[in-house]
Amino acid sequence: MENKAILLDKRPVGKPTMDDFKFVTEETPAIKDGEFLLKTAYVSVDPYLRGRMMDAKSYVPPFKLNEPMSSGVIAEVIESKHPDFKTGTFVSGYFDWKEYNVSNGKGVAKVDPEAASLTAYLGILGMTGLTAYLGLKNIASPKAGETLVVSGAAGAVGSVVGQIGKIMGCRVIGIAGTDEKVEQLKSKFGFDDAINYKTTDDMSKAIQEAAPNGVDIYFDNVGGEISDAVMFNLNRLARLVVCGSISGYNDTERSVGPRMQWKLIATSSLMKGFTIGDYADDFPQGTEMLTKWLAEEKLVYTETIVHGFDQIPQAFMDLFEGKNDGKMIVKI
Amino acid sequence: MENKAILLDKRPVGKPTMDDFKFVTEETPAIKDGEFLLKTAYVSVDPYLRGRMMDAKSYVPPFKLNEPMSSGVIAEVIESKHPDFKTGTFVSGYFDWKEYNVSNGKGVAKVDPEAASLTAYLGILGMTGLTAYLGLKNIASPKAGETLVVSGAAGAVGSVVGQIGKIMGCRVIGIAGTDEKVEQLKSKFGFDDAINYKTTDDMSKAIQEAAPNGVDIYFDNVGGEISDAVMFNLNRLARLVVCGSISGYNDTERSVGPRMQWKLIATSSLMKGFTIGDYADDFPQGTEMLTKWLAEEKLVYTETIVHGFDQIPQAFMDLFEGKNDGKMIVKI
Numbered sequence: 120m121e122n123k124a125i126l127l128d129k130r131p132v133g134k135p136t137m138d139d140f141k142f143v144t145e146e147t148p149a150i151k152d153g154e155f156l157l158k159t160a161y162v163s164v165d166p167y168l169r170g171r172m173m174d175a176k177s178y179v180p181p182f183k184l185n186e187p188m189s190s191g192v193i194a195e196v197i198e199s200k201h202p203d204f205k206t207g208t209f210v211s212g213y214f215d216w217k218e219y220n221v222s223n224g225k226g227v228a229k230v231d232p233e234a235a236s237l238t239a240y241l242g243i244l245g246m247t248g249l250t251a252y253l254g255l256k257n258i259a260s261p262k263a264g265e266t267l268v269v270s271g272a273a274g275a276v277g278s279v280v281g282q283i284g285k286i287m288g289c290r291v292i293g294i295a296g297t298d299e300k301v302e303q304l305k306s307k308f309g310f311d312d313a314i315n316y317k318t319t320d321d322m323s324k325a326i327q328e329a330a331p332n333g334v335d336i337y338f339d340n341v342g343g344e345i346s347d348a349v350m351f352n353l354n355r356l357a358r359l360v361v362c363g364s365i366s367g368y369n370d371t372e373r374s375v376g377p378r379m380q381w382k383l384i385a386t387s388s389l390m391k392g393f394t395i396g397d398y399a400d401d402f403p404q405g406t407e408m409l410t411k412w413l414a415e416e417k418l419v420y421t422e423t424i425v426h427g428f429d430q431i432p433q434a435f436m437d438l439f440e441g442k443n444d445g446k447m448i449v450k451i
Numbered sequence: 452m453e454n455k456a457i458l459l460d461k462r463p464v465g466k467p468t469m470d471d472f473k474f475v476t477e478e479t480p481a482i483k484d485g486e487f488l489l490k491t492a493y494v495s496v497d498p499y500l501r502g503r504m505m506d507a508k509s510y511v512p513p514f515k516l517n518e519p520m521s522s523g524v525i526a527e528v529i530e531s532k533h534p535d536f537k538t539g540t541f542v543s544g545y546f547d548w549k550e551y552n553v554s555n556g557k558g559v560a561k562v563d564p565e566a567a568s569l570t571a572y573l574g575i576l577g578m579t580g581l582t583a584y585l586g587l588k589n590i591a592s593p594k595a596g597e598t599l600v601v602s603g604a605a606g607a608v609g610s611v612v613g614q615i616g617k618i619m620g621c622r623v624i625g626i627a628g629t630d631e632k633v634e635q636l637k638s639k640f641g642f643d644d645a646i647n648y649k650t651t652d653d654m655s656k657a658i659q660e661a662a663p664n665g666v667d668i669y670f671d672n673v674g675g676e677i678s679d680a681v682m683f684n685l686n687r688l689a690r691l692v693v694c695g696s697i698s699g700y701n702d703t704e705r706s707v708g709p710r711m712q713w714k715l716i717a718t719s720s721l722m723k724g725f726t727i728g729d730y731a732d733d734f735p736q737g738t739e740m741l742t743k744w745l746a747e748e749k750l751v752y753t754e755t756i757v758h759g760f761d762q763i764p765q766a767f768m769d770l771f772e773g774k775n776d777g778k779m780i781v782k783i
Contacts, residue, residue, distance in 0.1 A: 133591050164479075170717075175717075176717070177716075177717040177720070178687070178716070178717055178719060180770045206534045295783070339712065342710060342712040342713065343710065346710075346712065347710075355510070359715055361712045361715045362716070363716070364710075364712045364716060367710065367712075367713060373709045373710075374706060374709070374710050375708060375709055376708075376710045377705045377706070377707055378674060378675065378678075378679075378696075378699065378705075378706050378707065378708045380671065380678060380693045380696045380699075380724075381673040381674065381696045381699060382724075383693045383698060383722060383723065383724030384509075384510070384693055384694070384695070384724040384725065384726065385502075385507075385508070385509040385510055385724070386510070386724060387510060387723075387724045387726045387729050388723070389721065389722070389723045389724075390715060390721070390722040390723070391715065391719075391720070391721045391722070392714075392715030392716040392717070392718060392719045392720050392721075393716065393719070394716065394719045397688075397719050431525065
C-alpha cells in the first residue's frame with residue numbers, strides 16, 4: 120500500500136516556504152506481532168514546530184533533514200497485531216506526517232469519539248489545553264481579583280488561558296491581531312477587554328488603560344514588542360509564563376528590545392519558561408479539569424480545519440500569518 | 452550643635468555629579484523622652500541608591516528633592532532618653548546622610564563591636580551578606596556540582612555569592628572588570644575561574660569555555676551585555692537571580708539587547724527579581740549562617756573605606772567606575 124510522507128528538505132531561513140518540505144511516496148510497512156497500523160485522521164500544526172526545523176538544541180530535538188516531520192496526530196487503528204488496540208480504535212500520539220504509521224502502543228493514548236469530538240483531543244483536551252492550564256496554574260498560581268494579560272490571545276492556547284483565567288476569578292485582557300479576533304475574545308471567550316496590537320500605536324499605554332490596576336500575570340505566547348509593552352506595566356510580584364515567542368520564530372537576525380532586568384528587580388517579578396514536558400505528572404489532573412469544564416460549558420474553543428494531507432505544510436505556514444482561528448488542524 | 456547634612460539637589464541625568472548633591476548645615480534637634488541621639492560612624496554607599504535618586508516607582512520610594520539622602524549606617528548613641536539604648540551603644544539602621552540623627556529605636560538594631568568589626572555589620576553581616584545568601588538560597592537553591600556564574604563578582608555582594616556557592620559545592624565562575632579583580636576572585640575568594648569582561652571580546656565564548664557543562668545558576672548584579680552573554684549559555688532548568696543592573700543605572704536611554712524569551716522557553720529556565728525586603732522573615736537565619744561561616748573563616752571580605760563625611764557623594768559615584776574593592780564604606 121502506498122504511503123505519502125512529508126520530509127524536512129531544507130532548514131528554513133526566515134519564513135518557511137513550500138520549498139523546505141518534500142513530499143515522497145513510500146511503501147507502507149507490514150506490521151509485526153505487538154504492532155498496529157494507524158491511518159492518520161487529523162494532524163495538529165503548531166508554532167513550536169518551527170523551532171524543531173532549526174538545527175539548535177532546545178527542549179525537543181530538531182527534525183533531521185530528509186526525515187519526516189512529526190506532530191500531534193489523531194489516527195484510527197486499521198489493522199492490529201496488538202491485543203490492546205483493536206481495529207476501529209482511535210488514538211492520539213506524536214506521529215510522522217504520513218498517511219499511515221506503525222505503532223507498538225508506546226506513548227499512544229486511546230481517545231473516545233463519543234465523549235468529545237476527535238479534534239478536541241488535539242486541542243482543548245490535548246496539549247493545547249494542558250499547556251494553557253498547567254502553565255497558568257503551575258507558574259502563575261492566579262488569585263481571584265488579579266489582572267491577567269494574554270498575548271496571542273485568539274490562538275489555540277491563548278483563548279483557553281483567558282477562559283481559565285476567568286474561571287479563576289481574574290480580570291483578563293487579551294492581545295490579538297485583528298478586530299474580528301478582538302471582538303471574538305470579548306463576545307465568545309469572555310475576556311474583559313482586548314487590544315488589537317496591529318492598530319494600536321502605543322501598546323504600553325493601551326495596556327495601562329485596559330489594566331488600570333497593573334498586570335499581575337502575563338501569559339506570553341508571542342514575545343517581541345508586545346511583551347516589552349506588557350512588561351512596562353508589571354505589578355509587584357508579577358508572574359510571567361513564557362510559553363511561546365511566535366513573533367521571533369522566523370527571524371533571521373536576533374530581535375532586540377529593551378533589556379528588562381531592571382523591571383524584574385523593581386517589581387520582584389518572576390519569569391519562567393514553560394515546557395509542557397516538564398509537567399507530565401500533572402497531565403491526568405489537568406485533563407480531568409479540562410474535561411469537566413468543557414462538559415460544564417465553561418470552556419469553548421474554536422478550530423480552523425484545513426482539508427487534505429498535502430495541505431499540512433501550508434496550514435503550518437499560515438500560523439505565522441495569524442490565519443488560524445484557534446487551533447489549526449488538518450483533516451486527512 | 453551644628454549638624455551637616457547632604458540633600459538631593461537635582462535628579463541626575465546619566466552619571467551623578469557633585470552638582471546633584473547639596474551640603475547644608477542645620478541645628479541638631481534636641482531629643483525627647485523615648486529618643487536618643489546618634490553620631491554617624493560609618494555610611495554604606497550602594498548602587499541601588501542610584502534608582503532612588505530618580506522619580507520612579509520601585510521597591511523603595513524615591514528620594515525627595517531638597518531632602519536628605521539616606522542609606523545603611525552604623526552609629527553610636529551619644530545621648531539618650533530611651534531605656535534600651537544607652538550612651539556608648541553602637542547600632543545599625545537606615546539613616547539620613549547627617550553627622551547626627553535622632554531615633555526612637557524603631558528599625559534600629561544594636562551591634563556588638565566585640566563580635567565583629569563595626570563595618571562588617573554594613574557588609575558581610577548586613578544587607579550585603581543577606582542579599583548574597585538569601586538571593587542565592589531562596590531563588591536558586593544551588594545543588595552541589597552545579598555551575599554558578601556571578602557578575603559584578605568582585606563587588607560587595609558578588610564576592611560573597613561566590614564564596615557561598617563554593618560552600619554549597621558549586622563550580623563558581625566570576626566576571627569582573629580588571630585583571631587585579633580577576634586574580635583576587637581566584638586567589639582570595641576561591642572562585643574556580645574568573646573572566647575580565649573588559650579585555651574579553653567574545654564573552655559568550657569565554658563563559659562557554661569557563662563553564663563547559665553550561666550555566667545552572669546566574670547571579671546577576673550588572674545586567675547589560677554581560678548578562679546577554681551568560682544567558683546564551685544556560686542549561687535546562689537554570690535559575691537567574693536578578694539582583695542588580697549596575698550597567699544600566701546611569702543610562703539616559705533604555706539599553707537594548709537580544710530578547711531572551713526564546714532561551715527561557717528552550718531551557719525551562721526561571722528568572723526572578725530579587726529584593727531583600729521580600730525576605731525579611733529569613734534575616735535571623737541568614738545572619739546566623741553568615742556569622743557562623745565568618746567565624747569559621749569560610750567567608751572573607753574586602754572593604755574600601757573612604758574617610759570624611761564630605762566624601763560620601765564621591766564614594767557613591769566611584770561605585771559606577773568600579774573603584775571599590777568589595778564593600779564601599781565611608782568612615783565619618
